[in-house]
Amino acid sequence: MKKLKVALLFGGRSGEHEISIVSARSVAAALDKKKYQVLPIYITKDGHWLAPDASQKVLSTDFEELIKSQSTTAIQKIEREMSKLSKTSRFSFDFKKEKIDVAFPVLHGPFGEDGTIQGLFEMMNVAYAGCGVLSSSLTMDKDMSKICFERAGLNVSDYMVVMRSELQENLNTTLLQAEKKLRYPIFVKPANMGSSVGISKAKNREELSSALEIAARYDRKIVLEKAVDAREVEVAVLGNENPIASTVGEIVPCNEFYDYEAKYVKGTSELYIPARVPKSVQEKLQKAAIEAYKATGCEGMARVDFFLERKTNRIYINEINTIPGFTSISMYPKLFAASGIDYSTLIDRLIDLALERHADKETNIV
Template sequence: MDDHKLKVVLLFGGRSGEHEVSLNSAGSIYNAIDRSRYQVETIGISKEGRWFWGVLPDQLIEQGFPHNDDGTQVTLVIDPTNPRFIRLDGGALPNQGKFDLVFPVLHGPYGEDGTLQGLLEMANVPYVGSGVLGSSLGMDKDRMKAVFQEKNLQQARYITLLRSEFEFQQESCLNAIEEKLGYPCFVKPANLGSSVGISKAHHREELLEALKTAASFDRKMVIEEAITGHEVEVSVLGNEHLQASLPGEILPAHEFYSYEAKYSDIGSRLLIPAELNDSVIKELQSMAMEAFRAVEANGLGRVDFFVTADNEIYLNEINTLPGFTEISMYPKLWEATGIPYGELINQLIALGLERFKDRQRSKIS
C-alpha cells in the first residue's frame, strides 16, 4: 500500500443513455492519470444500477458488465464519520474500502444531474465536479435557460413542453411551436447530453417525429429556434476563481453536432482555436464564466455558443461533466490553452479537494 499516494476512486458507467460515452471518458482518464501521485481504484455502474469494484472501462466496452455472481458488487456506506465502500458479499476490499476522493465520470441522468452528488454529499465525500445545485441546473436545459435568462445572457428563443402536454394536446403543441419559433427548430430532451435524442425539424412531419423521439427519453422537452452560425465551445476550470480556455469551433459531419457526429463519424472536425477576432474571443470567455457562475458550477464545465456571421453571440448551454475522451472538446481546448491532459486531471482533483475543504468550514450547529 502506497500511503503517500492520494486514493482516488474512478466512478463510471451508469443508468443513462450516455453510458457508453462514460466508459470511453473513464478509459481515457484511467490510462492517463499519474500513478506516481494516485492510487486508482475503479467502480463501474451497470445500466441496471449495480456497482462493480475493480472493473476496467476498456474491458467493459469490449466484454460488457459481469453477471451478478461473477463480479464484486459494492455499495457506499453513508456514514459521514467513516465513508467507505463495502462488498455486498462481505469480502474484503483494498484499504478497507476507504479512499480520499471520488472522480465521477458519469454523463447524463443518475450521474451528472445531482443525484450522485447528493449521495456523495450525504456520505461527506470529496469529489470532482459540481455539487447538487450546479449539476441539476446544468442537466435540466429548461431550468438552465431560465437562470441564463435571469442573468440577461443572450440565447435563442425557446419553449418547454411536458410529455403529457404533447400526448394529450398534440395539435395545440405543434401550433404553438410553429407560431412562436417557426422552422427550422431543434427538439431536445431536457435532461440528456451528448446530443442524445436531439433532432432538427424543418417541417411539421419532422417536428412530430422529433417530439416523439425526445419524449421517449424524458418527460420534459425543450424546443429552440435554430440559430445560423458557427458552433463554438469554451472550457471553464475552477471553483470561485475561474479560467476560460481558448474557444474551439465544431465542424460537424452532419447538419448539426449529433451523437454520431460526436463519437463515431470521422467527418466531424474540431477547429482549435476557433478563427475569431480577439474581441469575440474575450466576450466568449467572459460569457462562459458568467454562465458557469449562473448555475453555481464547480470544477469543470464546457459552455456552448453560436456565433453568427456578424459576430453576435448566443449562449446555448453548459455541460457540467463534459466528455473526457481523447477527441473530446473539453480537454483538447485546455491542451491548446496550455494545460495538458494529465495536468488537467491533477487540477480537477485539487479543485475537488478544495471545494470539500471549503464546505467543511460551514457550521451545522
C-alpha cells in the first residue's frame, strides 16, 4: 500500500513556539511509519521554513525537559544552534511538487491557529488537518468568539474589550470602567494568544494596571473578564459535520489558575479524567461543547474549555482551541484516550477527516 505523505509543520512565529515543538514530537512518534511518510517542516521564530533534514534535528531536541527545567543557558544554546540551521537550511517548499497528501499543522497560537496557515493551504489546494480558515480566525480572537457563543445561547462571563492604543491614551479611564463593570478579581488576556500566555488575574487596581501592561505586550486587543468562582473543565471534540465529544476532564491548577507555568513548567496540576461531576452535568458540558464547535464552524478537531461555577454548576464557556496541545500531558489526546480512542488512532482519524473534507470541497464547481 502506498504511504501517504504527511507534512508536519511546527514551531512558528508565536509565544507558544517551544510548546509546538513538544507537541510535534508526540505527533511524529504517533504517526504509523507503515502508513505515512512524514516530512517535518520547522518554521523559525522569524518565519523561515527549514528543510526536512534540518527540521528533524529540531524535532529531536527534548524541549519538554528544557521547558520544565527553565534552564536559560540550555535554552539559549539550543536557540543558537537553531539559528545556525536557519541560516543554512532555509528552503522554498512546493507542496505540489513534493506531492504532499495532507498537511498536519501543529502550530499553536498566532500564525498557526488563527487561519493564516490554513489560508495558505487553501490557496495551494492542499488537504490539511484541523479547522478551516473562518473557524480558526474566529476562535483565536477571544472577543469575536464570545460574540459567536452568545449568539448560540451559551453563557459567557461578563467581559469588556480594550485596545492597546486606548491604554496608551488614558489608562485611568480603562481602570475605572473595568472596576465599575466587572469588579475584582478580573482576568486580563491578550485577545489572540493561547496556552494562557500573557494572562494575569488582578485583585486590585495596581495588579490590574500591571496585568494590562503584560497583555499589551502580546496583542493590540485585550479582553478583561470577571473572574468566576469555578472549576476548570474541558471537552475534546472530533469530527466534521457530525462531531463527537469526549468525556469531560477537570483541571485543578497548582497555581491560582491554569496559566502557562502551571501547564508546562511545574507540571504538578491535577487532572481528573473523567471530571468529578454528576452525569447530568457531564452531558450538558458535552452538548455545549458540540454547540460551540458548530456555532464557530469548527471541523477536524478542537478542545472546548469551560468554567463550572462551584455553587450552582452553572456552565460558562471560556474558549475554543482549534490546535490543542498534543504533548504527553495535553488534555486533548488524554480525553479521547479515556473515551476509547488511543493517540495513534486519533491521529489517523484527523488525517482521514482532512482528506474527507478536501475531497468534498473538490466537488464544488469552482
